[in-house]
Amino acid sequence: MTEKFYPANARARDPSVAGGGAPAAKTRGNGSHVVVIGAGIAGLTAAYRLQQAGMRVTVLEAAGMVGGRMGDRRSGEIVFNSGARLIYPFGRVFNRLIADLALGDALIPLRNLSARCVTPRGDHLIELMPTARSLMTPGLPMGERLALIAHGVRMRLQRGRVDPDWAVSALDVDPEADRLTLADYIRGEIGPHALASLVDPVFRATRSFNAETLSSLFYRTTVPHLVGEDTVHTLRGGMGFVCQTLAGQLDVRTGARVASVEHRREAGVLRVAVTLADGGMLAADHVVCAVEGSLAGALIRTPQTAEREMLAQVRYNALGVVHYGFAQPLPALMQFASRDIASRISTFQQMPAAPASGRPLTQLYCQLTPEAVEEVRRRGCTDDIDTLLRDELRARIPDFDRHVVAVVNQWIPRKLPVFAPGYGERLRAFWHWQEDPARASERPVVYCGDWTSQALLTGACASGERAARIVLDRAQIQAKRTDS
Template sequence: MTEKLYSADTLARNPSIVAERQRGNGASVVVIGSGIAGLTAAYRLHQAGLRVTVLEAADTVGGRMGDRRSGEIAFNSGARLVYPFGRAFNRLIADLALGDALIPLRKLSARCVTSRGDHLIELMPTARSLLTPGLPMGERLALIAHAMRMRGQRGRVDPDWAISALDVDPAADQLTLADYIRGEIGPHALASLVEPVFRSTRSFNPETLSSLFYRTTVPHLVGEDTVHTLRGGMGLVCHTLAGQLEVRTGARAVSVEHRCEADVVRVAVTLADGATLEADHVVCAVEGSLAGALIRTPQGAEREMLAAVRYNALGVVHYGFAQPLPALMQFASRDLPSRISTFQQMPAAPASGRPLTQLYCQLTPEAVEEAQQRGCTDDIDTLIRAELRARIPDFDRHVVAVVNQWIPRKLPLFAPGYGERLRAFWRWQEDPARASGRPVVYCGDWTSQALLTGACASGERAAAIVLERVASQAKRTIS
């Protein structure tokens, strides 16, 4: 019997092909982790007719893409913005008919406060960047050439996959973002434009990252002016997905083991309460630095990858303020002696009449380290209150609520060298020779791009791998 061969992408987009192939196979999958990566994988596998169970350690789904509330303060568990370029995410939104829930935010910008004065920083850069004070003429010209080069690379790099930059420049992974910008444009552009954005939105210093993230996303941002948020909150997509799936919250997986019985490999997932679930396949969609503790005997590229994953931490303090304050978004330049990298004043959305304003104060990478060293990660308000008193008259009198939000794993660190390792990891993960071997497939932002759109793409790709394996197992059974 000859069977038509399909690519993983085709299989992911055409669940009916797989359903047709594996009719009677009844393959089962356990997905560990209900962030956008895990739920996307689960949804695509469920669509293809597999039996899917999602396990989530927390008491709610969504991971770092969700909404939280503490008293009168509403805030995000992580992501606040949806960038327009995520292909897998846009496919998902279309499939779930959630297009109307995307709220466009046009021309987002912040005031960047420096020791020499303020200037405007646009999230999606336009020609206005050329007006940035202090940029020498040579850097202004280099900035124009750089923007054109970036724009020209749009068709060659995929914003969902940081490692796609390696196809354009194999050295991109070894170069830090700081060195790349210094070489491409100059030191002033690094200090005034790039560094404040990376510290304030990503909480990374550019000397700790490779150039991969920048070189895959910026080509898709130049010339654009719109990002989105979601009506009803960032948790909407994950809740919609979970509503169509079997999801067990409060179910922490503690180990994943392979069992080989009569030539059939199955996976056993043990939960913290001692219960065990068996499945034909497991998708491991937890934060990368937690995955290593789950997998009993990682091998080769898997072991190296799991050992290499690092995240940065983040502290945010949210204040409810009884006084109306004008809307404001500020980034702090690194030369300021401030512990706050992003400061935002916005109208509050209380259930009752107070507070009127909500303040969002995100710590600098250095203040995050300080909080860890001092052991005050549950009380980071103490680190920044003096600064806020100096900034806002009668600060203490108007504060009616405080929420300290500590995020131990904010974003995976694509440090120099990480991209090469990740590329090897995907080759290992997609190697057809492994189809009958170890039935665990990994996904998450640490395997793709440190954005929700990248996480979603990785979930789609993980599902495609499982579907390929199911199809190839079905083929072996038939022949």
């Protein structure tokens, strides 16, 4: 696939686009030097907060553009996202960042999002933010309808006790939350029909997860903040707008692939040598590692046991999507497929052309089921996923081949971190290890990213701010030791 990328180091855009100019971050400080590896939302948030606090910050990004899985892509006349498609309103840290950047007017509300769930028994409505209408789901036994009401009340009451940006916060409510799979939790709380008709289709279609592979942490920290709500957001200017704005205020070096991170003691002071793939090297007082956790282990030389054991547990799911440019107008439509339908497509969406928004063609979004993702892996056809979908699409849309004018195959090998049963307890212990003041003198690397927080961009953002706070605390401790 040949892609045209949006600007990597774009400065903050014209104020008229965002509805207000983004205030400049504080002048680059003369304090400790921090290298941030990874220019996704986690790394850029950490870098921005550190620079605000007076640190001298350098951001290294292996790709040719910033944003990671919160970005925009264009291939010919087809535009699409690099990962994240929606912003949930409950991210306190992300909302604070938006306010600091004066980007509030860039948030575009999307209300009452729903999809038609296709099943062998007929279609029914699925709401992404559940309301009382979920009780009308066909085939739901009366006992499960009553259980669903009680469950919704319990979830709503737990809103103040769980943080949607920190999956492990569910452990404070119920330590068993990390041991139960999501499938077992929903069966016990509501019933098997609710799992099959409501929960499982949403997780497969929006996150490419199967409920029996996840712990209940994600569900139990996000649903309390979704019940009774009706609005999510996207961004004017594309999902990469926030990352581009942040990068415009930071020293970001794209195309700078890191080969290794090595700790060295110089004159009794522990520093970090960051070696690039091209042989270049940067010396730093602190490093924030904001790359995917499954890649971080290859960068850090001589990791401590806590680091090595944590990084060995990180797993991501993959995602395959085919985007079609269509010459014929089609009405807006979004469908999810239940697990028992014979389809390789979990999410099917028709998006009418919107030239003013940069989408000149009608587009079809076809996201693979988790099983089809595994099929693509087995066949090794990540560059031509569309060959698996053509027959199904021909059956859906008359004269399909005649109207297709562009095709983009998108393969995301690391889409979202998988919080499998047991992962949450390990992650909570890892954060305690990172935040231990003893790390200030023995370990100048701090980790952040969605794998450390929540499988959401708002969680990744929150982890970046938390990582920045750890670095600042460590620097303060080091300064006091030096003065004494």
